Amino acid sequence: MNQFNVERLQSVLNFFSVPKKKYRFKPITNGLINDTFFVLEGDKTLYILQKINNSVFNDIEGMMSNMQNALVHLKDQDYKALELIPTLDKKSYHFQNGFWRLTSYIEQSVTYNTTSRVDVAFEAGKIIGKFHSLLAKVDMEKYVDTIPHFHDLEFREEQFKKSILGAKKRKLQTAKTAIAFVNETFEYIGLAKTEEQPLRICHNDTKLNNILFSKVDDTALCLIDLDTLMKGCFYYDFGDAVRTIVNTAPEDETDHSKIIFETALFEAFLKGLSENASFLTKNEIASMPFGVIVMPFLHGLRALTDYLNENIYYKVSYDNQNLDRALSLFDFTKKAIANTKYMKATITRTFI
Known part of the structure; x- marks a missing residue:
């Protein structure tokens, strides 16, 4: 140890x-x-x-x-x-x-990094809805922003720009494809920006392996790792969950042909969420596709920034791991963008 x-x-x-x-x-x-x-x-x-x-x-x-x-x-x-x-x-x-x-x-609990099973995706959606239902009426004044600007894209863009100014030439060259994608995608996200959202107490890190499941019957039990629990928008938690549930590849997958947007898993997740979704507003429902695009992009941006800053934030087992994470997350962002029309139709059919 x-x-x-x-x-x-x-x-x-x-x-x-x-x-x-x-x-x-x-x-x-x-x-x-x-x-x-x-x-x-x-x-x-x-x-x-x-x-x-x-x-x-x-x-x-x-x-x-x-x-x-x-x-x-x-x-x-x-x-x-x-x-x-x-x-x-x-x-x-x-x-x-x-x-x-x-x-x-x-x-008798277990976590999964990825899944190919619709029952696990359904349970994940159901427990995230339950988490938000239980916190829907809490006094938000009791909660502090422990990591200010955590999911603030403008703040992350500034960090990214500073990292470019201080990065080694070798890293800038190695990361040039990722850097180009960031610059292109910021423009797209600015155009796709969602309507104003209500503030909620969010988990802010709802990747699949932050959900505990029963070893006995794979029922979702609860969310863990509550370090980032603070005020935010529902689409943060929605998009973060979807990026690790509908994609069966690991976060740093280098073979991007393995990175997928599995529609059966997406639909199962939505169905599970719909069982505990009475708290959601129309604007929050409308923001869901935006969340699926912006959250993997934001995580990829943070990983790329960390790579350019010499890996000072995330643990890495090799020097380019954060770059591999970024490229993988950006590839999923592209696939989410390509599925925007499908997501809107499926969400409307499920919730409205």
Whole structure:
């Protein structure tokens, strides 16, 4: 576990309100930001321990307050409650060479990075609708913007332009196709901009592997990784989910022929969402195709910017991985644009 040896993790865990005993720790490796571990007693998983990346999340108090406020509402007969385990001094996190939090582990649960199954897509739509239904009437004044401008395209464009000015010539040359696509697509997105939207408390990172499913029957249980929970527009969560559900290829796929817009998965996701969609306004329904275009583009833009900035934000296993992520996301953006007419017709048929 590299710098996270058993002794260090056990030392951190001792500050939380859990029985004092020796535990085992197993790293969860698919996260791009935080360092996350299963906490086990023998072979039984009991908790999830996370070291929060405070270079990305520098308002820890605000982030944990948002999470605590939301968890009060995020529980229902068909929404599994996630529990924050307090520290011995009743705080929601512990500081020890970094910021740590501990949450309950939901037994018999599993995550998927991608899917080819319509039942999983249906359940994903249903649980995202349930998440928003449960938070639809919360007091938004209690929630702080822990990452200002998180999905603000104008802000991300400025970051991108600055990264070009400071980038190495070699990287600018390698990324020239991606850079050209960004410049073209900004113009298109400006023309396609959606009507004014109501503010909601959004998850803001609803990729498929942030949904827990039951190992028993693949029912969606709840959303996890609530770090980015703050005010936003529904199309953020809609578009983010669709980009990882209707495309069966991984986010950094280099063979773009494998990147698809699977209409059967899209329709199953919409059908699931429609079961918990009474909160949606007409403008929000109309904004859905825009979300499917803008969210992969925005994530690709962030990955490209990080590549040009020498990979300071996302974890990478090789130097060009962020560029590969960007190109893959941009390819899906193209396919979303090509499916705009289809999306509008299918959404209208499902919701109106």
